[in-house]
Amino acid sequence: MVDGNRQAVDSIDRRTTIKIVGAASTAALTGLAGCSAIGGGESDWERSIGVTTSLTGPVSEWGQQIDEISGTSEQIINEEMDPDLSGISVDDTAGSIEEARSLIQGLIEDGVPALTGTLNSHVVLGIKERIEDEGVPHIAPVAGAPEITDENSEYSFRLVGSNEQVSIGALQFLESKDISNLAVLTGDYAYGRSVANALQEHASDYGITIDDTFLVPHPENDNFQPELNQIDTDTTEALFFPYPSGSGVSLINQAHELGLPDELLMMGDLFYASTGLRPALGENLENVYHWGADLSTPLSQRLQESIDGTLSAPHVIGFDCNYALASAMNEADSLEPSEIASALRDLNLDGANGFNINFGEHGHNEGFQMVVNNWVMEDGELQSQNEFISDPIPSQ
Template sequence: MNRRNVLKVTGATGAASLTGLAGCSGFGSSEPDRDHFKLGVVTSLSGDLRFGGNVTRRGYELWKKEVNSNDGIEIDGSKYEVKLTYADAKSDPSTGADAASKMISNEKVDAVLGPYSSGVTLAVAPIMDKNKMPHITGSAESPQIWQKKPKYTFGTIPTVALMAKEAAKSVYSFDPAPKSVYITGVNTPFSKATSQAFRSAAKDAGVDIAGYELFPRSTDYSNVVSKAKNSNPDFHFHGGHIGSHVDLVKAAKQIDYSPNGFMCHYGVNTSSFKEGAGAAGNYMFGATVWLPKVQRSGGMLFGTPKKYTDAAKTTYNSQPDYTQAASTAAGIVFQKAFKKMGVTPPLSQDERNELVSTLENINVKTFYGDVQFETDGEFYHNNVKTEPLAIQLDKKGEPTIVGPKDAAEGTPKYPVPGWNKR
C-alpha cells in the first residue's frame, strides 16, 4: 500500500478528530486525489530573455510529452500523467517572484520547474523556501544561487563559475596561446558570473587582461567593441545571453574588430544564435555540458543523446542545446523521485518536504548525464557532476569539441578566419 492510501485509511479511522486539520502538515493534502501530477513552470515567455525562456519550455514540454506517451508515471502499478501550468516571469526578477507566489497559491502544484535566467531564479528561490515548494531549474547557472543555500531549489546545470572557467582553460592550451584577452559582459547575475569566471581563468594562466567591462543589457555594442579594438587583444571573452552575443559579433564585424578568437557563453550552438549572427557566428567558441553527439546513455526516458535529439527535432524541428536537455532532465529527476517515494498526487506538505530530502540523496542517470546534487559547500543543491566542454562552430555552424584535450574531437580553427572569409 502506498503512502497516500495509508493516509486515507488513517484519516478514515480518525475523521472526527481530524476534520479541522485536513491539509495541515502530517495529514496529507486537503485536495481530492488527482489522476495526474501537476507541476508549475516559472520562466520567461516574454521580454528580452524570451528566446532562452522558450528553450526551457521546450525541454519541460518534451519531458511531459514523453511521460504521457507512456501513459504517465507509474506508482505502485497505477499511472499518473503529467500536466504543466505556466507563469510568465516576463524576463524580470520581481515579476517572476510575484508569478511564482500566485502560482503556488492558486494552482496547488506538486512541485515547480524553474526559470531560464539566474536573475529570476534568485528572486524565485526565496518564494520556494517560504512556501516549502520543491523547485528544480533546468537552466540557471549563477553561483550566487547556490551560495545562498536555498533549501527547496535545485539545478541540473553546473554553475557557470565552473563551466566558463574550465572552457576558458582550454583556450589557453591553443597554439599559439593567447597572451592578452579582453573580457566583456552584461551586468546581470549569470552574465557577470560568467565574465568573472573568464577573468579568474586568465589570472590563473598568467594572461594579460587588456580590458574588463560590464554594461547594461541595452548597451550600444559599437562602443563596446570600439574600446576592445583599441586594446588589440589576442582573444575576446564575453558573458551574456544569446541576444548579446549576436549584437557583439555584428558590431565587431561592422568595425572590423578581429581578434584571434571570440568565446561567448551561453548559447552559441542554438538556432537562435546561428540565425541571428549568420555567417559572423561561424568559428565562434563556446561552452557547454551536453551535445547531441556526446557519448552518454541511461535513464528511464530517451536513453541516449541521439534519441533525445531525434525526438526534439520531430517535435520542434530544431536541434536541442544543453539548456533544453537539462530542462528535460529536471523533469526526469522529479519523475525518479516520485517513483522512489511511491507518492501519488496531489502531494501533501509532508510529502513535499520528503521530496526535498529525496532529491538531496538521489543519483539519476539520464541521456543528459548523471544528476546528483551537492548537499554542502558553495555549490549547495547544484549538480556539478557533468563535465564542461569547450566547443567551436565550424564554417557551417556545426559544433566541434575542442577541449578539454581528453574529450576533444580535433584541433581548433585558430586563429579564426577574418570576417570576409567566413
C-alpha cells in the same frame, strides 16, 4: 582595462501566457484534495511539474525552447516512469520577479509539488525566499549566481554550474586550445562582473593571462567598437564574451566588421547556443564557441527524434530539469515536496546533457561538467557540434 561603473536597469514588457502540455487540462493540475499520491493515501499534491520561464522579455529565446521541449519531456518521462505525470505547466514570467512570485504561488496553491524553468539569476534570487518559505523544490536550469545554492538552501537546486564553475570550465577548454592570453568583454552588471572576477581569479591556474577586461553598460549599450578596437591581436589569442540577450548579436557582427574572428578564438556563454541566432547572424555565427550541451547522448538523440527542427542546449537543459524532478518523485515514492527535495539531494542520474545530475547537500550539481560546442557549417547549415567536455567541476 576595466571600463564602466553603471548598474544594469531592467526594462521589462510584462505579458503572460499559460500553456498546459499533454493531455492534462487546467483542471487536472488543480491538485484537489483527495487525489492519490504515489505511495497511496490522500494528498493535496498532484503528480505534475510547474515551469515558470521567460517566453517574452529577457532571454525569451531560451524560454521558448524550454517550452518547446515540455511536451517531449512529459512523453519520455511517462514512457520510463510509472505512474504518469498528469501534466507539465508552462507559464511566462516575462523576466519579472513579481510575475514569477505570483505564478509560483498559484502553482503551489494548485498542488504542483515541483518547479523549474526560471532562467535569470536576479529572478531566481527574487523567488528564492518564497521557494524556501513554501517548502517546494525548484531547479534553476542555468542561473549562475552563487547565492542561489548555499548553506541556507533546502529547496533550491541548480542544474548547470555556478558562475565560478562555468568560468573554470571555460578556462579548462581554453587551456586545451593552448590559449595563453585572453581578453574578456561583458556587461557591467551582476552576472558579467561575477564571471569576469571568477575568470581573473582562476586564469593563472590554467596558464592564462587576462590583460584586458571590458565591462560595458548593460543593457543600454549596443556599440562595442570602442572596446573591440582596444584589443591587441598581437598578444591576445582569444576573446571571451559572456554577454547575453540581443546585444550579443551586435557584438559578433561588430567583431566581424573589425576582422577579429580571423585573429582570435571567439567564445560566448550559453546564450550563443540558441538556434535562434542562426537567422540573425548567418555565417557570422560560424566558429563561435559557446557553452552548450552534448547532443550525441542517447537521451539527446531521443529528444531530437521527437521535436521539429534542430535540438539545442536550451531544449536539453529544460528536459534534464523535468527529468530530474520526475525521477525524484519516483525515488521518493511520494508527492510531498519535502520528500521530493530529499530525493533530489540523493539523486545520481545521467541526463541528456552529458554530465551526471548529482545535487549536493545545498543544491549544487556536483556532477556538473562544462560542455563546449562550436558552430560549424555542415551540409549548408550551421550546426552546434560538441568540441569539449571537462572533468567534473565541484562547487567551490
